[in-house]
Amino acid sequence: MPTFEEGRLIFDFPTGWSAARYDQDADPVAGMEKGFYRRVVISSQQEADSPALQRIRGVDFVVRAADSSPRLQLIEVKDDALRPESREAREAELYQTVLLKAFNTLAGLVLAERLRASDLQPMACLSQQPLVEVILFLVEPPLVPITDVGSKRKLRRQNRATQRNGLDQQLTAKLAEWHLPFYFYNLTTRLPPQWQVRLNPPII
Numbered sequence: 001m002p003t004f005e006e007g008r009l010i011f012d013f014p015t016g017w018s019a020a021r022y023d024q025d026a027d028p029v030a031g032m033e034k035g036f037y038r039r040v041v042i043s044s045q046q047e048a049d050s051p052a053l054q055r056i057r058g059v060d061f062v063v064r065a066a067d068s069s070p071r072l073q074l075i076e077v078k079d080d081a082l083r084p085e086s087r088e089a090r091e092a093e094l095y096q097t098v099l100l101k102a103f104n105t106l107a108g109l110v111l112a113e114r115l116r117a118s119d120l121q122p123m124a125c126l127s128q129q130p131l132v133e134v135i136l137f138l139v140e141p142p143l144v145p146i147t148d149v150g151s152k153r154k155l156r157r158q159n160r161a162t163q164r165n166g167l168d169q170q171l172t173a174k175l176a177e178w179h180l181p182f183y184f185y186n187l188t189t190r191l192p193p194q195w196q197v198r199l200n201p202p203i204i
Contacts, residue, residue: 002019002063004021006060006079007079008139008199008200009077009079009137009139010198010200011077012195013063014194017063018066019061020063021035021060022035022062022074023059036112040111040117041056055100055104057100058105058108059105060076060077061074061077062075063075063123070125071130072109072125072131073133073135074101075135075137078138079139080138081141082141091166094167095174099171102180106126109124109126110126112124113126133182134175134181134183135182135184135192136185137185137197138185167184185197187199
């Protein structure tokens with residue numbers, strides 16, 4: 001069962017699935033080398049800081065399901081639990097981020113397949129015309145406590161749900177133009193159906 005940590009979150013993918021941290025950086029303590037994205041696409045800090053390459057960004061995970069027909073998932077993780085609750089600007093930022101990272105990751109997978117990058121096998125398989133799903137997993141900040149309960153609290157929850165649904169609809173519509181299904185998951189009301197996410201227990 002492939003398992004990955006991303007900040008406070010632990011992702012458990014089903015047995016038989018293949019998964020890679022697409023933006024893997026070197027981690028000498030864990031014995032991890034740079035992944036393809038940081039080793040080839042962004043091969044130095046100088047390149048990472050250059051204006052020409054600053055907009056080349058990748059998703060967190062690339063996953064291949066154990067299906068009879070090839071199916072990839074491009075997973076972007078955002079933990080907003082500690083961010084101030086300023087939703088409108090954040091929704092626009094997430095919209096741009098997901099589109100940019102999905103587009104660039106697809107380009108990276110084309111290059112990885114051409115170069116036969118071993119750390120992205122068997123995910124680098126776009127020549128096989130796989131179904132490609134784009135996923136945003138978002139941990140939302142808690143609602144700020146208010147003294148007036150009842151109707152105001154209910155309205156704030158409804159406003160958040162409306163904003164979340166708006167982002168979902170915008171990304172679904174845009175990615176559908178690229179023939180990429182989009183899914184929006186979180187820790188509470190939108191759990192991923194095929195893999196699990198859990199909070200990493202805090203170190204005491």
